[in-house]
Amino acid sequence: MGGATDVARDHAGPEGGGGPSQTRRDRSLEAVQRQVKALGVARLEVALREAQGRELVKRSWSAQELEQSVAWLKRMNARGHDVFIRPEGGHGLVLVDGLQREALARMAKEGFTPAATIEAGPGHFQAWVKLSEGPLPAEVHDQAARTLARHYGGTLEKASSRSWGRLAGFTHQAPALRKEDRQPYVLAHESPGRVAAAAPAFLQHLAEGLERQREQQERAARLEAIRAAPDHVWQRDALTVYRQQAQQLLARHGPAVDFERVDWAIATHLAKSGRYSRQEIERALHEGSPHIEHGQPGGIEGYARRTAAQAWNAPEVLAHWQGRGREIQRQRELGRAPERGREGPSLGR
Incomplete structure (x- = not known):
């Protein structure tokens, strides 16, 4: 796309005196088409805002509807409105705002070549990085925006999945940018529209980090539930007993205890007590255990299932029930709870 001078010339009337008018290229339309094609989304939100105001006038358009509205946007822009754009709904793009030219070179070198590079003001760039052709989960999306902004020196305050970027082909209305009685044009530079080469590994890294964060939060919540467990309850389900016993073991062995x-x-x-079934023991572990580790086969569900099954058939548990009678053994074989018990647990395994 040509520079700001070319765009300004196209907004002006025909050159010369009274010669016949000629059809001119609409460089604003071309810039819009270039940016929209690079973003590659079905629908877009476009917003207008007066330079000195805060209120946005929003429109929801398809690419075709946006192109058909360029003439109206030009008029509003000439009246002092800035023009902004963002994808509507879920998408796989991240806007990194407030970049210098050196940052763009780093992005390309590290596999984050923008799908669209927009010069929002002289020497100040916005990079639309395409991480996926389809929508990203909101949590991953926002984390990606913050991570890229922080890494490349972008504007962290504007880093989110719902950030507004400037629409190329229209002038930036900030009074501070006015030069020679003109406002600078927002320019569309390289806009290949491709998914960044580093995107798959980057997204996997983010997803794993978020999963570890969720596990830490869940572990902290379960530890708090253990510490808050009541000392004495008349009706005790397996989960309540689990938390009470874990509370005692935690107090005895300290926070570094092996859960x-x-x-x-x-x-x-619980298996020896005779009060709870194998399924109840599994449920207590599933809902109460702080032993949540990233990469654990089957997650906490698989861990609870395996541990309950192994405990139910552990040699010390089977030995405990020897000589208790054929009916008790039959009930245990069916996975039922045959009788009550009084013993407390210890960590001697």
């Missing part, structure tokens, strides 16, 4: 050993001790205690 895998804690789970085993409590699971075998």
Whole structure:
């Protein structure tokens, strides 16, 4: 696309005196088409805002509808409105705002070549980075925006999945940018529209980090539930007993206690008690255990299922029930709880 002078010339009337008018290229329309094609989304939101105001006038358009509205946008822009754009709904783009030219070179070198590079003001750039052809989960999307903004020196305050960028082909109305009685044009530079080469590995890294963060938060919540467990409750389900026993073991062994050993001790205690079924023990571990580790086969569900099954059939549990009678053994084989018990758990495994 040509520079701001070319665009300004196209907005002006025909050159010369009274010669016949000629059809001119509409460089604003071309800039809009270039940017929209690079973004590659079905629908877009366009917003107008007066330079000295805060209120946005929004429109929701398809690419074709936007192109048909360029003449109206030109008129509004000439009256002092800035023109902004963003994808509507879910999408796979991240806008990195407030960039210098050196940052763009780093992005290309590191596999984050923008799908569209927009010069929002002289020497100040916005980069639309395409991380996926389809929508990204909101949590991953926002984290990606913050991470790229922080890494490349962008504007962190504007880093989100719903950021507005400037629409190329229209003038930037900030009074501070006025020069020689003209406002500078927002320019569309390289706009290949491709998914960044580094995107797959980047998204996987973000997803794993967010998963670890969720696990830490869940672990903290479960530890808090253990610490807050009541000392004495008349009607005790397996989960309540789990938390009470874990509370005692945590107080005895300190915060560095191995919760895998804690789970085993409590699971075998519950299995010996005769009060709870294997399914109830599994549920107590599933909902109460702080032993949540990234990459654990089957997640906490698989861990709870395996631990409950192993505890139910552990040699010490089977030995506990030897000689208790054929009916009790038959009930246990059916996975039922045959009788009550009084023992407490220990970590001696």
